[in-house]
Amino acid sequence: MNSVQPLPEITTTACFHCGDDVPPGSNFAIEIGGESRPMCCPGCRAVASMISQGGLERFYEQRTSFNDRPAADFESRQQDFVIYDDPMLAAQFSDTDNAGRRNARLLLGGVSCAACTWLIETTLKRMKGVHQATLNLGQSRLDVCFDPRELSMSDVFTRVASLGYRVQPWQSSLRQDQAKQEYRNDLRRLSVAGIGMMQVGMFAIALHAGDIQGISTEYQGLMRLFSLLVTTFVVAYSARGFFESAWRHLKFGALVMDLPVALAIGLAYGASAYASLLGGGEVYFDSVVMFTFLLLLARFLEKRLRYQDALAWQDAEQTLPDVAQVWKDNAWTRIPRRQLGAGDRVLLRAGDVIPIDAKVSHGDSAVREDSFNGEALPRTVTVGDTVYAGTINVEDSLEVSATGSYADTRLAALQQSIDAARHDKPAVAQLADRIATGFIAGILLIAAVTALIWWQIDASRAFWVALSVLVISCPCALSLATPASLANAASLLRRQGVIVNGENALESLSTLDVALFDKTGTLTSGNFSLRRVVTLSERYDQAGILALATALQRHSNHPLASAFKSSTADGDVHDVRYNIGEGLEGTYKERRLRLGSLRFCQEIVPTVAPPPDEPLYWIGLCTDTEALAWLGLDDEVHAEAATVLRGLRNSGISTELLSGDASSRAKQLGATLQFDRVATGLTPQEKLRRVAGLQDAGATVLMVGDGLNDAPVLKRADVSIAVAGATDLAKAQADFVLMSGNLEKITLLVDVAARTRRVIIQNFSWALGYNALGIPLAALGWVPPWAAAIGMSLSSLLVVGNSTRLRRATPKTEV
Amino acid sequence: MESLYLLIPVALIFCVVVIRLLLWAIDNGQYDDLDKESWRILADDDFEDDNDDRPDQHA
Numbered sequence: 001m002n003s004v005q006p007l008p009e010i011t012t013t014a015c016f017h018c019g020d021d022v023p024p025g026s027n028f029a030i031e032i033g034g035e036s037r038p039m040c041c042p043g044c045r046a047v048a049s050m051i052s053q054g055g056l057e058r059f060y061e062q063r064t065s066f067n068d069r070p071a072a073d074f075e076s077r078q079q080d081f082v083i084y085d086d087p088m089l090a091a092q093f094s095d096t097d098n099a100g101r102r103n104a105r106l107l108l109g110g111v112s113c114a115a116c117t118w119l120i121e122t123t124l125k126r127m128k129g130v131h132q133a134t135l136n137l138g139q140s141r142l143d144v145c146f147d148p149r150e151l152s153m154s155d156v157f158t159r160v161a162s163l164g165y166r167v168q169p170w171q172s173s174l175r176q177d178q179a180k181q182e183y184r185n186d187l188r189r190l191s192v193a194g195i196g197m198m199q200v201g202m203f204a205i206a207l208h209a210g211d212i213q214g215i216s217t218e219y220q221g222l223m224r225l226f227s228l229l230v231t232t233f234v235v236a237y238s239a240r241g242f243f244e245s246a247w248r249h250l251k252f253g254a255l256v257m258d259l260p261v262a263l264a265i266g267l268a269y270g271a272s273a274y275a276s277l278l279g280g281g282e283v284y285f286d287s288v289v290m291f292t293f294l295l296l297l298a299r300f301l302e303k304r305l306r307y308q309d310a311l312a313w314q315d316a317e318q319t320l321p322d323v324a325q326v327w328k329d330n331a332w333t334r335i336p337r338r339q340l341g342a343g344d345r346v347l348l349r350a351g352d353v354i355p356i357d358a359k360v361s362h363g364d365s366a367v368r369e370d371s372f373n374g375e376a377l378p379r380t381v382t383v384g385d386t387v388y389a390g391t392i393n394v395e396d397s398l399e400v401s402a403t404g405s406y407a408d409t410r411l412a413a414l415q416q417s418i419d420a421a422r423h424d425k426p427a428v429a430q431l432a433d434r435i436a437t438g439f440i441a442g443i444l445l446i447a448a449v450t451a452l453i454w455w456q457i458d459a460s461r462a463f464w465v466a467l468s469v470l471v472i473s474c475p476c477a478l479s480l481a482t483p484a485s486l487a488n489a490a491s492l493l494r495r496q497g498v499i500v501n502g503e504n505a506l507e508s509l510s511t512l513d514v515a516l517f518d519k520t521g522t523l524t525s526g527n528f529s530l531r532r533v534v535t536l537s538e539r540y541d542q543a544g545i546l547a548l549a550t551a552l553q554r555h556s557n558h559p560l561a562s563a564f565k566s567s568t569a570d571g572d573v574h575d576v577r578y579n580i581g582e583g584l585e586g587t588y589k590e591r592r593l594r595l596g597s598l599r600f601c602q603e604i605v606p607t608v609a610p611p612p613d614e615p616l617y618w619i620g621l622c623t624d625t626e627a628l629a630w631l632g633l634d635d636e637v638h639a640e641a642a643t644v645l646r647g648l649r650n651s652g653i654s655t656e657l658l659s660g661d662a663s664s665r666a667k668q669l670g671a672t673l674q675f676d677r678v679a680t681g682l683t684p685q686e687k688l689r690r691v692a693g694l695q696d697a698g699a700t701v702l703m704v705g706d707g708l709n710d711a712p713v714l715k716r717a718d719v720s721i722a723v724a725g726a727t728d729l730a731k732a733q734a735d736f737v738l739m740s741g742n743l744e745k746i747t748l749l750v751d752v753a754a755r756t757r758r759v760i761i762q763n764f765s766w767a768l769g770y771n772a773l774g775i776p777l778a779a780l781g782w783v784p785p786w787a788a789a790i791g792m793s794l795s796s797l798l799v800v801g802n803s804t805r806l807r808r809a810t811p812k813t814e815v
Numbered sequence: 816m817e818s819l820y821l822l823i824p825v826a827l828i829f830c831v832v833v834i835r836l837l838l839w840a841i842d843n844g845q846y847d848d849l850d851k852e853s854w855r856i857l858a859d860d861d862f863e864d865d866n867d868d869r870p871d872q873h874a
Contacts, residue, residue: 136848184841191837199830219816226823230830 015040017048017164019066019740023565033057043070047164054126056119063115065497065739070164080323081157083334084169090153093169097145101131104153106142109166109728111135112499112739116165123163127151141170168322189238190300193293196234197286203227204286217279224276227285231269239265239292255440263444264470265292271463282464287789291471294793298480301487319390319708319729320411324355337406344402348393350557357409358400360385364580365395368559370520372410372660372684372709377559377617380581390708394557395580414684417712418733443473450779461781468778472788473771477795481763482507484803489756492807496748497739505735507760508718509753511700512653516691516713517645518705519659519666522723523673524635525741528563531616532632536609544570545629549621552576552584552595560617563633583619591623601627615668637669644743645673651750653702658687660709684709691716704746706730721746752806759806763799770795 013022016037022028028039032052039045047070051059084090094104111117117135120142124133129150134143144156160167203223210220239262246262249255268288275281324337327345337355340346345361348354354367366378369391378394381387387400389409406412451466486507490500517523533542540548546564551573553564573593576586583596594601601608601620608627611618616632645655654676659666662681670678679690691713694701703710703717706726714720714733722734724741731737738745774791777783783791840846 134844180847183847187841187846188838191841192834195830195834195837199826202826219819222819222823226827230827 013038015044015069016060017044017067018069020069026565032060041069043164046070047162050162051119054123056122059115059119062118064113064495067112067116067164068110068166078154078158078161080321080334081154081161083323083336084153084157089336093171094153096148100147100149101145102148102153104144104146104156105170106144106157106160107168107170108135108140108142108160109168111137111140111165113137120160120163120165124156124159127155127159130156142167186296186300189241190293190296193234193238193289193296196230196238197289197293199230200227200234200285200289203230207283221276221279224283224285227283228273228276231272231285231289234289234292235265235269238296242292242295255444257440260440260443260447260470261291261295261474264467264474267463267467267470271467284467284786284789287471287786290793291474291789294796295474298483298796301483319353319727320355320406321353325349340402340405342402342404342408346400346402348387348398348400350393350396352393354387354389354391354393354400356389356402356406357404357411358387358402360387360398361401362399363397365393365398366558366580368392368394370526370707372707382580394559395578411708414708414711417684417688418715418729439478443470446473446775446779454781464784465778465781468781468783468788469775472774472778472783472791474792477767477770477792477799478764480796480799481767482760484800485756485759485763485806488803488806489752493736493749493752496745498745498749499731499737499739500735501732501737502735505719506753506756508700509702509750510757512702512719512750512753513699514654514656514694515648515702515704516656516658516687516717517675518703518707518710519657519661519669520635521706521725522704523641523657523669523743524637526559526725527636528560528617528633529636530563530631531634532612532614532630534612534630534632536627536629540628545621545631548573548588548593548628549595549619549631551588552586552593555586556584560619560633588623591625593621593623595619595621595631615664617665635665637673638741638743640742640744642673644746645675647747648750649674649676653750656690658682658690658703658713660684660687660707684712687713688716704743705734721749756806759803763802766802767795767799 014020015022016032017039020040022038022040026040028042028045029036030039030045030049030052031037032048037048039048044067047067051057090102090104093106094102096102108120111120114137117137120135121133124130124144127146129147130144131147132143132145135141136143142160146156157167203226207215207220207223207227209215210223242258242262242265245256246258250259265288268284268291271281272283272285272288275283320337322337323334324340324344325332325347326335326340327333327347328335332347340356344356346356346358348365350365360381360383362383364380364382366380367387368378369388372388372391381398386403387393387398388411389406390411447466447469450469451462454462454465486504489506493500520526530546533545535542535545546567547570550564550567551569551571553561554569555576556578570588573586573588576584578584579596579600583594583600585595586593592604594604596619598608598610598618598620601622604624605622605627608620608622611620611630612632614632616634619631619633621628621631648655656677657666657670657673657675657679659670659678659680660682666680667678670680679686682690687709691701691703695716695718700719701717702719702721703713704721704723705714706723708727708729710722711727711729711733714722714730719736720734721736721738722731723738723743726734726737736749770791774783774788778788
């Protein structure tokens with residue numbers, strides 16, 4: 001009498017706003033740009049209609065990635081922003097200028113492309129009272145200047161939140177301020193060198209022409225004098241960094257690339273200055289300035305990438321809400337979360353992120369901890385149980401008593417292990433660095449020997465020949481070989497929907513040995529779907545069972561209920577009650593109807609048989625008199641996961657599943673996807689140990705994950721990828737973030753990494769080959785310093801040009 | 816050729832002015848977010864007009 005039938009596949013359309021699947025049967029569609037656009041939820045619809053009513057539909061044409069799905073409880077969040085109207089609190093992230101205007105610094109979440117910055121800036125600037133709004137895409141930082149007499153701080157927060165972005169006060173970190181300062185300094189030096197180069201270049205053309213056609217000593221002296229003037233400024237201002245760095249390292253006996261650079265610049269400048277002041281000899285001001293400019297340019301481009309990775313959402317604390325409801329003076333009061341301390345009575349509504357580690361003092365609920373432990377189903381909690389900061393209260397309101405301040409929470413401990421992992425991460429021994437010291441010692445030696453030998457042959461040429469050797473052997477092309485390739489590969493990846501935080505990881509990715517995958521949220525989507533209906537009674541068919549179950553599930557916040565969103569409910573089910581941790585109960589045709597665990601069903605029908613053996617999440621449906629069915633639910637596995645894993649295995653990379661989930665379901669998934677090794681029920685520490693163990697054995701490790709618990713592992717692994725729905729913390733620790741849920745981007749990444757490696761090797765071969773050829777020629781005195789400088793520049797340009805092939809080439813993977 | 820005694824210093828003054836301007840722009844934060852600006856110039860035509868109409872623009 002048992003009938004087992006697979007359910008029909010449901011095809012869905014993607015939400016126009018966030019790109020998630022639109023639940024079948026729902027209708028949130030609205031008209032944008034003259035067409036009806038599908039929407040997945042009221043939140044997306046609200047944000048999208050807000051955008052289209054403001055006449056900003058063009059945002060949708062310009063954006064390069066989908067938006068984050070906005071929080072459902074927007075209205076209740078709105079009240080939370082009111083605390084920022086408190087002058088004391090507002091003073092922490094804003095100040096008032098002389099004209100009485102307020103300058104606020106906000107941190108935004110969900111800003112993924114330049115179109116977002118346009119949308120936010122435009123919307124804010126249209127508000128009455130806002131004078132200026134500037135959003136920095138790299139830092140996700142919004143600077144707003146507004147008139148406090150016309151609107152309040154909370155209005156600004158509310159408006160940004162109404163566009164579907166997360167917003168909180170900006171906390172300036174020392175590291176970020178320094179990075180910004182450094183960036184501006186570099187840009188200043190670079191621009192001065194660039195303008196100086198043009199100016200000196202003009203004089204140089206006149207001087208070189210004069211060498212050929214003849215020039216009177218008077219004008220030659222004039223040109224040289226002005227060249228000297230400009231070059232002095234460039235050397236003192238722009239090239240200062242090279243001298244400082246060379247000297248700093250030399251004091252500790254270290255030879256860095258800056259040393260021959262500083263020597264070449266210093267000597268060429270000194271000799272040219274001597275020649276122009278005392279007359280006679282050659283001047284090479286143009287070479288000095290050009291050399292400085294090109295080197296600074298190369299460094300600037302490399303650094304700019306690193307500046308971009310100074311991601312703002314990097315602290316675990318930022319995942320917590322800003323406001324908590326606390327029992328104070330006989331009333332529930334909203335206070336800033338940071339003021340919470342041990343013993344505070346905190347109210348948690350259903351759907352709230354728990355702000356602090358606490359013990360439940362009143363109420364029953366369930367907390368969703370999947371981002372902590374990979375457990376797909378929430379944990380039931382009751383009076384006396386501990387709940388943890390950063391997890392989500394899903395079922396019902398809870399009253400809890402805080403056990404300490406933020407510093408005592410498990411989340412803070414997690415943050416500490418991230419910081420520790422940052423230190424423990426094996427340093428990527430970059431080829432250029434390894435070569436550098438020996439190379440530089442060699443250059444200096446060759447230059448010195450050349451000078452000595454020439455001193456014997458022709459003392460007047462010794463200085464310039466040695467200088468040519470120094471310039472031609474400048475490791476400029478060598479030092480550009482890697483960063484230029486990585487920068488171009490990163491740019492390609494960005495256009496393919498992969499956020500690149502640490503492009504250096506591409507080097508590790510090309511020599512990958514082991515790929516580790518998290519389960520919940522990474523291989524699976526975290527959305528449940530109905531897989532099997534096993535009917536136990538002949539009086540109900542599958543559709544009838546589904547309708548009854550749906551009617552009950554409508555009343556539940558439990559993640560499993562999401563599987564029933566798309567089916568129609570039976571209208572005859574009434575008085576539905578929810579028993580936390582057990583199941584749902586309702587009345588159907590004068591009889592009790594229960595949906596839940598085996599125990600819950602057995603309470604009214606003791607004869608219910610246990611569910612089938614298949615590793616699914618089973619829930620039973622029964623009435624007073626008989627068992628009706630077992631419903632098997634499953635966390636949806638990404639369809640492309642199998643292809644991606646097969647691709648990895650084919651390239652000789654071993655695959656491992658590291659899941660926090662202890663259920664048999666994880667093992668089953670590991671077997672289906674043919675992982676080489678499956679480990680389940682792991683704590684974050686155990687995951688970390690596994691990675692460390694592999695690394696100690698000499699393996700290069702890739703970690704793909706999404707949860708809070710994956711964050712330390714993502715930091716520690718040689719290469720890490722966070723998937724689309726990952727927590728902000730995990731995203732900030734990962735080298736790459738996939739913006740769409742499509743795991744196939746992993747194949748793309750591996751492919752790009754391999755191509756990048758090939759280009760890097762080509763670059764190195766060229767740079768080293770050029771040096772091998774150029775140095776003997778220069779040492780023989782056949783290369784004047786100006787030719788050496790041009791040769792050096794051409795060599796660098798060739799390396800940069802070769803690297804841009806990475807940007808242009810069409811990737812093999814279809815995306 | 817005596818004009819060179821005038822033209823070269825003039826060129827230098829230009830040079831100094833340009834450097835001053837550029838340094839000012841950098842310190843003003845105009846180059847802080849190069850990704851956004853390169854995009855904005857293509858996308859922003861009608862928005863700038865809106866902004867100019869606003870009465871409190873010069874407040």
